[in-house]
Amino acid sequence: MVHISRSRQDRSLRDLVDWEQGHVSREIYVNEDIYQQELEQIFGRAWLFVGHESQVPNPGDFFQSRMGEESVLLVRDRKGELHVFLNTCRHRGMKVCRYDEGNSLLFTCPFHGWSYDTDGRLVGVPNFQTAYRGELDKSAWGLHEVAQMSNFYGSIWATWDPKAPSFEDFLGAFVPSLRRSFEGSDGGDNGLEFFSPVQKWRLPTNWKFPGFSFAGDHAHGAMTHRSTTVAAFGPQGELAGGDRHGVPSRWASTEYEMSIPALGHGGHGRIYEQPGVGPYVETWQTVLQADDYYHEMRDKKAEKYAGQYLHGVSGCVFPNVICGGSRILLWHPHGVGVTESWRFYTVDKGAPKPVKDAQRRYMMRYCGPGGMTESDDMENWNYAYPASLGTVARRLDYNFQNGVGHAYADDRVPGFTLNYRIGEENQRSRLRRWLDFMEAGSWDELSPAKR
Amino acid sequence: MAIDTTQQAIERLLLEREIEQFLYHEAELLDERRFSEWIDLIADDVHYHMPIRRNVKFGEQARENSDADSEISWFDEGKATLAGRVRQINTGLHWAEEPPSRVCHVVSNVQILDVHGDEVKVKSRFLVYRNRLQDEVDLFVGKREDILRRDPITGWKVAKRTIVLDQNVLLAKNITVFF
Missing domain, CATH: 3.90.380.10 (Naphthalene 1,2-dioxygenase Alpha Subunit; Chain A, domain 1)
Structure with missing residues (x-):
């Protein structure tokens, strides 16, 4: 837990937020440590709005969305199922998609060329047979998918927390x-x-x-x-x-x-x-x-x-x-x-x-x-x-x-x-x-x- | 446009000069916040459109700018709305522009693309600098494509204006300047 000692000595978060009485410290709006904790504890765990199914009506349609500070992809796969992936290549982290929206049956990383199917599977790794000697476990290195996704009357929501x-x-x-x-x-x-x-x-x-x-x-x-x-x-x-x-x-x-x-x-x-x-x-x-x-x-x-x-x-x-x-x-x-x-x-x-x-x-x-x-x-x-x-x-x-x-x-x-x-x-x-x-x-x- | 004779070349130069002077005059009125005079330079049937720019794949440039006919833009309106905006600023209660911003419109690269009857299609570049309160700065840079129409009273009027801002995520908190 964050302890604020800069302007008030060792105030706990509970002390900063007295919602019963309507006293709320400004610290929670301006403090960098508290902000980092929000990204972790709130945006890493709560259900967040991602988009709507009408934005991705056809197989291969994608929409680049965002959860907290991070870019995610809402994708309709070849079979018509919706997915939400973190928009980052599992190899060296490059964004696998830099378009706002579109249609693609493959997301190919522009850095080293790892490519992913619309269901997130890693399907292409350059030099897989020669340099990697066929030893890379591609099934373990697909796009990182949200823990849970919900289609709520057409609106798409997701959370990173499997326990949510x-x-x-x-x-x-x-x-x-x-x-x-x-x-x-x-x-x-x-x-x-x-x-x-x-x-x-x-x-x-x-x-x-x-x-x-x-x-x-x-x-x-x-x-x-x-x-x-x-x-x-x-x-x-x-x-x-x-x-x-x-x-x-x-x-x-x-x-x-x-x-x-x-x-x-x-x-x-x-x-x-x-x-x-x-x-x-x-x-x-x-x-x-x-x-x-x-x-x-x-x-x-x-x-x-x-x-x-x-x-x-x-x-x-x-x-x-x-x-x-x-x-x-x-x-x-x-x-x-x-x-x-x-x-x-x-x-x-x-x-x-x-x-x-x-x-x-x-x-x-x-x-x-x-x-x-x-x-x-x-x-x-x-x-x-x-x-x-x-x-x-x-x-x-x-x-x-x-x-x-x-x-x-x-x-x-x-x-x-x-x-x-x-x-x-x-x-x-x-x-x-x-x-x-x-x-x-x-x-x-x-x-x-x-x- | 082909230029055949010296006379045509001179007419062309005069037209270019006249158009440039009109665009500079507009910029002057806006920077001096003489909005009620500026709105008189806008035709009653104006279409004022600032599309949103998408990041699209090579080959899909046709989808880069949002479509005024069916999509969402930053602005897509006619004179009634523009006049409403002028009225709003002139209340002195439009907090986004109160106290007034310091705005500088730089218009350049003026090219006449077409002349058709009493209408001229003009492309230009704009750099609009907004500075407000102590240290707030926004820079809006892009291209404009206008159709200007001859007018017996004001000389010219803006009959159509497309403002192509070179940003995807708008880096200003709001857009309360005219272009």
């Missing part, structure tokens, strides 16, 4: 909510496809600033995004009453912070006062076909969910991904003070082209580094980091007290705790799980959740 519980157990009560994040707007499972390519950009801040606060920090919107609200830019692409979001279809409902404190997942959710799917609200006035399409999909969804309550939460999965709202937000650690942000955009598989185009263009002007809304998030996350680095600054705690002591369980959403919609409940949940991961020697102490 199943992905469903890792999610716990979050399963139904995350499942709905990958539904089409007609309510059909695995109803999404991913647009290509991925937006990737570097953000000079610790990964936890965006990773723990995005979609868990409802308090920031009014201030951070004031200019977008004033400039007024909704899905229509023109002035629309100052609402920067579309108008979601909904029944009378109450919004809460919802989190699973022991597992660290959570975000914003709604509890509905009646079952089923609410009436459609026109959102895309200037793209008529889009409203027609989404209206029709809403009707199908209403059929599917007739009589059922759709309580649930938008998906923030510990440690570094947020799913839902036509996008996947992934915050990769890239050094203690740098985050490599990856943004995937999604759309209904069967949507007609004008709808896909409208959706895509809306996401581009709203989200990502060029997005009118999110460009301002980057500024805040950026400068919170250096302002926390100083000798004096890092003696201070961050304040995570918003709503402390007011969380409560509700039978309608078993497994979750609720709190007022603007608060820091799910950020405290993430910090609590963070602490568990950082202290636990193995999954034995983490599974399903430390009490």
Whole structure:
């Protein structure tokens, strides 16, 4: 375990993270040793988001993804099975693939020419008969594969730890909510496809600033995004009453912070006062076909969910991904003070082209580094980091007290705790799980959740 | 374009000069943060596109730049969105540009690729330097391909602009400058 003695004497991690009271030392966001321990204990053990099956539909298709700081390959093998491999040659470590995406039935290392099949087997070694005298055990030197992979309604997740519980157990009560994040707007499972390519950009801040606060920090919107609200830019692409979001279809409902404190997942959710799917609200006035399409999909969804309550939460999965709202937000650690942000955009598989185009263009002007809304998030996350680095600054705690002591369980959403919609409940949940991961020697102490 | 006569050569030189001066004027307006004047140089039907650059295999260069018709880009928008961005900066509340960045647009290698009626296709290189707060620096370097259209009031307007940034992972935290 890391001991911090630089600015506070021998503080244990437990002492640095008092999530019950909402006092969290800045050290955990800026300390290099703690960061290294995160790579080992969190990114080496937790289930991480890798990609989506729609990115690799055909045998030989690959997508270069990332787990923590490391490059991995999502590959569909010749037989159609999916794999996730560490992108490094077992001989001398060179990346076996340097393309972002593509199709290849063989990954040949550009260094000495070792080559691997799409299922990871080492199949070619130059001078195998002469220099190696046929003695190299090729079966032992295939590409290093993740310990476990899960295809969750089309989304691909993986962990390096063979002792990690199943992905469903890792999610716990979050399963139904995350499942709905990958539904089409007609309510059909695995109803999404991913647009290509991925937006990737570097953000000079610790990964936890965006990773723990995005979609868990409802308090920031009014201030951070004031200019977008004033400039007024909704899905229509023109002035629309100052609402920067579309108008979601909904029944009378109450919004809460919802989190699973022991597992660290959570975000914003709604509890509905009646079952089923609410009436459609026109959102895309200037793209008529889009409203027609989404209206029709809403009707199908209403059929599917007739009589059922759709309580649930938008998906923030510990440690570094947020799913839902036509996008996947992934915050990769890239050094203690740098985050490599990856943004995937999604759309209904069967949507007609004008709808896909409208959706895509809306996401581009709203989200990502060029997005009118999110460009301002980057500024805040950026400068919170250096302002926390100083000798004096890092003696201070961050304040995570918003709503402390007011969380409560509700039978309608078993497994979750609720709190007022603007608060820091799910950020405290993430910090609590963070602490568990950082202290636990193995999954034995983490599974399903430390009490 | 073939140049047959001295007169054509002179006209060509004058056109090149005029186009260059227009591009420099645009850069000047942007660097002086006169965005409301700059947006008047943008045609109402403009397509403003900055693709994402992929790392692709030799022979697959056609897939290198993301496609405006079906894929994700850094920017892919028309005048309404650009005008919204100008409005946003002019609120004084757009924290990514408040306090204002210091921006320098260097435009060079101007080549006229085609002249078609009142439209001219122009390729150029850009180097956009952004410096903000104490020591934050971003450098955006790449190629632009524009279609400029003659306009009775402003001289020229940008009818189409493709901005090819020479980066794969964007090395800036955001892009709140115009190109």
